[in-house]
Amino acid sequence: DAGITQSPRHKVTETGTPVTLRCHQTENHRYMYWYRQDPGHGLRLIHYSYGVKDTDKGEVSDGYSVSRSKTEDFLLTLESATSSQTSVYFCAISEEGGINTIYFGEGSWLTVV
Amino acid sequence: RKEVEQDPGPFNVPEGATVAFNCTYSNSASQSFFWYRQDCRKEPKLLMSVYSSGNEDGRFTAQLNRASQYISLLIRDSKLSDSATYLCVVADYGGSQGNLIFGKGTKLSVKP
Numbered sequence: 001d002a003g004i005t006q007s008p009r010h011k012v013t014e015t016g017t018p019v020t021l022r023c024h025q026t027e028n029h030r031y032m033y034w035y036r037q038d039p040g041h042g043l044r045l046i047h048y049s050y051g052v053k054d055t056d057k058g059e060v061s062d063g064y065s066v067s068r069s070k071t072e073d074f075l076l077t078l079e080s081a082t083s084s085q086t087s088v089y090f091c092a093i094s095e096e097g098g099i100n101t102i103y104f105g106e107g108s109w110l111t112v113v
Numbered sequence: 114r115k116e117v118e119q120d121p122g123p124f125n126v127p128e129g130a131t132v133a134f135n136c137t138y139s140n141s142a143s144q145s146f147f148w149y150r151q152d153c154r155k156e157p158k159l160l161m162s163v164y165s166s167g168n169e170d171g172r173f174t175a176q177l178n179r180a181s182q183y184i185s186l187l188i189r190d191s192k193l194s195d196s197a198t199y200l201c202v203v204a205d206y207g208g209s210q211g212n213l214i215f216g217k218g219t220k221l222s223v224k225p
Contacts, residue, residue: 042200042217043157090156101147102213104156 002103003027006091012111019078021108023091025071031094032074033058033102034066036087043090049074081112117203119216127224130191134219136184136201145204146177148186150197151218157200160186191223 003026013019023032034046035058045058047066055066063085065077078085091105116139126132138146146163161168163175163184174187184201201216 040217043215045213100145101159101162104158106156107154 002093004091004093004103004105006089006105006108008108009106010109012113013081015082015112016080019081019110019112021076021089021091021110023074023076023105025074025091025093027093027095027103028071029093029095030071031096031102032068033092033094034064034074034076035090035092035104036060037090037107038087046076046089078110081110083112086110086112117201117214117216119199119201119219121217121219123220123222125222125224126191128191128193130223131187131189132191132221133188134186134199134201134221136186136216136219138182138184138201138203138214140203140205140214141179141182143182143203143205146175146184147202147204148173148175148184149200149202149215151200152197160199188221191221193223193225196221196223 005024007022031050033048035043037043044060046060046064047055047058049055049068052068067075089108092102094100094102118137124132148160149157150160151157161170161175163177165177167176172189176185198218198220200218203214205212
């Protein structure tokens with residue numbers, strides 16, 4: 001299995017509070033991604049990174065920000081959580097970007113009440 | 114918007130059955146294709162890549178039809194452990210990182 005660790009794995013938070021999810025990889029892959037998965041929508045890209053300090057928006061980036069200060073860490077922040085952000089969040093990594101296989105972390109289940 | 118469409122199922126089949134899933138994609142310029150498997154409350158995992166010539170891995174066969182823009186996955190001699198959701202994934206070479214488009218998945222349930 002790819003060396004990807006997500007934390008926390010489960011979190012319940014209140015509306016309006018900030019939340020940060022962490023993704024840590026040991027594979028030294030250049031590309032890192034944050035997806036969310038919801039019933040009826042499948043996996044949707046939130047943000048991705050193609051190097052340290054290099055990030056870009058995905059399909060559903062509103063309400064989320066990311067940072068990548070080290071190759072191995074990619075942080076996803078919900079500045080002010082809303083109930084619509086209740087979801088399961090998957091981090092993924094790829095050596096060569098979207099043309100190549102990506103590997104997923106185990107997921108972080110977030111509930112905003 | 115680029116789309117990948119899959120029959121959501123569920124496909125309920127007995128052990129030993131052969132089952133086929135199809136997936137259609139909208140962007141004719143798509144370059145790479147994959148099938149991922151996702152178990153309940155688990156992360157998606159690569160099942161196999163799909164090559165133009167078709168490819169086989171044990172009981173699993175993947176086919177690509179570029180002219181009709183569809184991808185198929187055939188599972189022979191189904192096992193209980195094949196029960197999962199199968200995601201069709203298409204990669205485009207737009208932008209700096211390419212873009213993976215995920216289908217919503219087809220659920221397979223294999224019964225004894």
